[in-house]
Amino acid sequence: MKINLSALSLLLALSTPVLAADTATIKVEAPWARESPPTATNGAAYMTLVNTGKAMDRLVGASGDISATVELHTHLMEEGMMKMRPIKAIEVKPGKPATLKPGGLHIMLIGLKKPLIAGQTFPLRLRFEKAGEIPVDVTVRKTAPEESAESAHHHDGKAQ
Ligand SMILES: [Cu+2]
Numbered sequence: 001m002k003i004n005l006s007a008l009s010l011l012l013a014l015s016t017p018v019l020a021a022d023t024a025t026i027k028v029e030a031p032w033a034r035e036s037p038p039t040a041t042n043g044a045a046y047m048t049l050v051n052t053g054k055a056m057d058r059l060v061g062a063s064g065d066i067s068a069t070v071e072l073h074t075h076l077m078e079e080g081m082m083k084m085r086p087i088k089a090i091e092v093k094p095g096k097p098a099t100l101k102p103g104g105l106h107i108m109l110i111g112l113k114k115p116l117i118a119g120q121t122f123p124l125r126l127r128f129e130k131a132g133e134i135p136v137d138v139t140v141r142k143t144a145p146e147e148s149a150e151s152a153h154h155h156d157g158k159a160q
């Protein structure tokens with residue numbers, strides 16, 4: 001059987017979407033923040049960072065108008081207590097998504113300028129060492145979004 005290689009490679013080239021965003025090697029999946037009570041002064045944003053490139057990248061900062069300050073945080077066990085600590089960067093390795101989620105890594109929104117209301121979105125700008133600045137729209141939700149499709153079938157009721 002003969003395969004026309006040049007036709008095949010042309011086909012592959014055509015099937016690759018040519019979008020500016022695709023030149024970035026970082027994909028931000030499902031950015032969300034939990035709804036805050038009206039009195040809350042702080043909030044947190046969560047998401048999954050996927051590195052589609054070949055080299056390690058690092059999230060080194062975030063900014064936005066939603067709060068006075070935006071920091072990268074993690075949770076640590078200290079003297080038997082879970083505590084939040086600012087960190088300088090979050091590593092995003094190829095093939096190993098970094099998951100920001102409640103109780104773990106998160107983007108801390110300190111000094112909220114307005115309450116986070118479910119159904120609304122707000123913009124954040126993520127700053128990566130290599131991929132540069134990536135704008136995202138963070139969706140405010142009452143609960144964490146459903147997990148990705150491959151784990152969804154494990155849930156027969158509500159995802160926790
Ligand atoms: Cu925090």
